[in-house]
Amino acid sequence: MTTVESAGSSLASPPGAGIRKVKDRTATTLVYAAFAIALVPLIWLLWTVVSKGIYMLTRNGWFTGTERGITYRDAGGGAWHAVLGTLEQVALCTAISVPIALLVAIYLVEYGRGPLARMTTFMVDILTGIPSIVAALFIYAVFITTFGGERSGWLVSLALVMLMIPVIVRTTEEMLKLVPNELREASYALGVPKWKTIVRIVLPTAMSGIVTGVVLGIARVAGETAPLLILVGYSPDKNANLFSGPQASLPGLIKDQFSNLGSTTILEGGKRVTVHYAADRMWGAALTLILLVMILNLAARVIARRSAVN
Amino acid sequence: MAKRIDAKNLNIYYGKFLAVSEVTFTIAPRSVTAFIGPSGCGKSTVLRTINRMHEVISGATVEGDLLLDGENIYGAGIDPVDVRRTIGMVFQRPNPFPTMSIYDNVVAGLKLQSGRLRKSELDETVERSLRGANLWEEVKSRLAKPGAGLSGGQQQRLCIARAIAVEPQVLLMDEPCSALDPISTLAIEDLIQTLKEKYTIVIVTHNMQQAARVSERTAFFNLAGVGKPGQLVEIDDTQKIFTNPTDQRTEDYISGRFG
Numbered sequence: 001m002t003t004v005e006s007a008g009s010s011l012a013s014p015p016g017a018g019i020r021k022v023k024d025r026t027a028t029t030l031v032y033a034a035f036a037i038a039l040v041p042l043i044w045l046l047w048t049v050v051s052k053g054i055y056m057l058t059r060n061g062w063f064t065g066t067e068r069g070i071t072y073r074d075a076g077g078g079a080w081h082a083v084l085g086t087l088e089q090v091a092l093c094t095a096i097s098v099p100i101a102l103l104v105a106i107y108l109v110e111y112g113r114g115p116l117a118r119m120t121t122f123m124v125d126i127l128t129g130i131p132s133i134v135a136a137l138f139i140y141a142v143f144i145t146t147f148g149g150e151r152s153g154w155l156v157s158l159a160l161v162m163l164m165i166p167v168i169v170r171t172t173e174e175m176l177k178l179v180p181n182e183l184r185e186a187s188y189a190l191g192v193p194k195w196k197t198i199v200r201i202v203l204p205t206a207m208s209g210i211v212t213g214v215v216l217g218i219a220r221v222a223g224e225t226a227p228l229l230i231l232v233g234y235s236p237d238k239n240a241n242l243f244s245g246p247q248a249s250l251p252g253l254i255k256d257q258f259s260n261l262g263s264t265t266i267l268e269g270g271k272r273v274t275v276h277y278a279a280d281r282m283w284g285a286a287l288t289l290i291l292l293v294m295i296l297n298l299a300a301r302v303i304a305r306r307s308a309v310n
Numbered sequence: 311m312a313k314r315i316d317a318k319n320l321n322i323y324y325g326k327f328l329a330v331s332e333v334t335f336t337i338a339p340r341s342v343t344a345f346i347g348p349s350g351c352g353k354s355t356v357l358r359t360i361n362r363m364h365e366v367i368s369g370a371t372v373e374g375d376l377l378l379d380g381e382n383i384y385g386a387g388i389d390p391v392d393v394r395r396t397i398g399m400v401f402q403r404p405n406p407f408p409t410m411s412i413y414d415n416v417v418a419g420l421k422l423q424s425g426r427l428r429k430s431e432l433d434e435t436v437e438r439s440l441r442g443a444n445l446w447e448e449v450k451s452r453l454a455k456p457g458a459g460l461s462g463g464q465q466q467r468l469c470i471a472r473a474i475a476v477e478p479q480v481l482l483m484d485e486p487c488s489a490l491d492p493i494s495t496l497a498i499e500d501l502i503q504t505l506k507e508k509y510t511i512v513i514v515t516h517n518m519q520q521a522a523r524v525s526e527r528t529a530f531f532n533l534a535g536v537g538k539p540g541q542l543v544e545i546d547d548t549q550k551i552f553t554n555p556t557d558q559r560t561e562d563y564i565s566g567r568f569g
């Protein structure tokens with residue numbers, strides 16, 4: 001009986017309980033503080049972009065007009081040419097990257113053994129570390145210097161492919177590894193060949209994760225600026241042709257407006273007001289870029305959910 | 311359409327590690343054979359060589375012959391994919407495909423093997439297989455719901471339905487009830503009794519009562535010694551193994567005097 005009682009009392013207030021509580025409090029506080037500190041720049045950034053950019057987005061013609069003939073002294077202007085350019089370049093880049101990256105990831109997880117697989121992993125690691133400007137210079141050297149090509153949008157896509165592939169390979173690899181081996185075995189045991197098991201069982205099971213990887217890849221490349229500067233330049237006019245001539249893009253528009261900042265004074269209601277049209281357009285383009293990535297993200301998630309249910 | 315199995319001098323390896331040595335046995339068609347023995351003696355390993363699932367593990371190899379109605383499934387020119395269509399398997403843990411509905415799980419084998427099939431054919435197969443697995447009444451109103459949403463016992467019967475939907479001739483079961491409650495276990499044992507009218511069944515189990523209840527023949531596996539490969543000690547009528555085994559080691563294991 002005494003032992004039971006002593007056990008009870010030691011449970012109620014075991015030695016060192018006070019210290020443990022203090023430690024627990026301290027750790028909890030630290031975790032929350034770190035979380036808050038990490039959130040501050042994020043919220044600040046979003047607030048800045050939204051508050052400064054929303055004005056342009058709500059104006060008529062932002063999503064339909066271009067910057068043709070518009071200087072920092074002119075109000076208005078649109079981002080349609082830039083949205084179109086970015087969409088085209090990113091779409092081509094995604095269309096090239098996704099199949100390659102998926103095949104590489106499938107090879108590494110489902111087939112890869114020995115030196116070839118190790119070498120592939122190593123190459124993907126190296127690719128992950130390549131700065132975008134180096135990728136751009138490489139494409140320039142190959143397609144413009146060597147083959148005498150013209151600066152144009154599709155070369156940007158090619159440079160972005162080198163940045164996108166490692167992102168998708170990495171996330172897809174992780175997702176495929178998460179698919180339990182039992183599912184593969186269940187499929188083999190039904191007399192399903194390996195390739196079909198991968199296509200019909202493994203990939204669908206990992207689909208939502210793979211889609212996340214693709215979206216991460218898109219987000220990674222959509223804001224890249226160095227390849228644009230080197231490989232396509234900027235055009236204030238609409239150019240829907242990926243294969244010829246300068247083409248606008250959202251980062252290109254941001255950069256262009258930034259390079260031509262300036263204020264001008266107008267009369268408004270009989271008073272002189274200083275306005276910053278270029279800065280407004282710059283923030284508008286920044287917000288548009290963020291929105292674009294977000295919309296793609298949402299769309300991809302919806303598609304992934306649809307395909308997972310089927 | 312059940313088939314007879316003859317294993318001859320099987321040596322089963324994981325890489326260089328000899329897991330099971332010199333296994334020879336015969337399993338008659340339309341019978342239930344139980345594999346019993348201590349953990350790690352190679353029951354699962356032997357079971358998985360019967361439908362060539364063993365070689366799915368990288369580095370895993372098999373020596374010896376395994377005859378299915380006289381035809382060596384390890385012979386040259388035999389495609390393991392065809393073997394697995396003939397010899398189905400149910401695993402220890404229920405593993406329905408998580409992206410598929412109950413319906414699609416049942417016909418997964420058919421669809422993935424041969425592509426397009428008529429809807430009426432599929433419907434028929436689904437009902438027949440689910441009835442065969444004793445699950446039809448419980449799920450017939452929610453065939454379009456995800457298979458992973460069933461209880462563990464239902465999932466296991468779904469996996470059995472999936473395995474018999476492709477009409478194999480042999481059904482291998484690796485501890486199919488070890489994750490189930492007594493009622494689901496009984497349901498599956500009853501099921502085995504009906505399935506044996508059509509299929510040759512081999513079942514691995516740690517549950518002696520279960521082996522005694524469901525099987526006609528029992529094979530006792532054991533390790534030849536510490537660090538030595540597993541071996542088949544004896545295979546005989548279940549009645550005899552549990553009452554009057556030939557080998558002293560079987561007697562010790564059955565009566566709990568093991569180790």
Ligand SMILES: Nc1ncnc2c1ncn2[C@@H]1O[C@H](COP(=O)(O)OP(=O)(O)OP(=O)(O)O)[C@@H](O)[C@H]1O
Pocket residue numbers: 324327329347348349350351352353354355356367540
């Ligand atoms: N994938 C594997 N790779 C290497 N060795 C393995 C592998 N699977 C099993 N083994 C080894 O093979 C031997 C037999 O294992 P097996 O799984 O067949 O035993 P078991 O009789 O089914 O045991 P249990 O009753 O615990 O399921 C064991 O020594 C085990 O460590």
Ligand SMILES: [Mg+2]
Pocket residue numbers: 353354355484
């Ligand atoms: Mg086992």
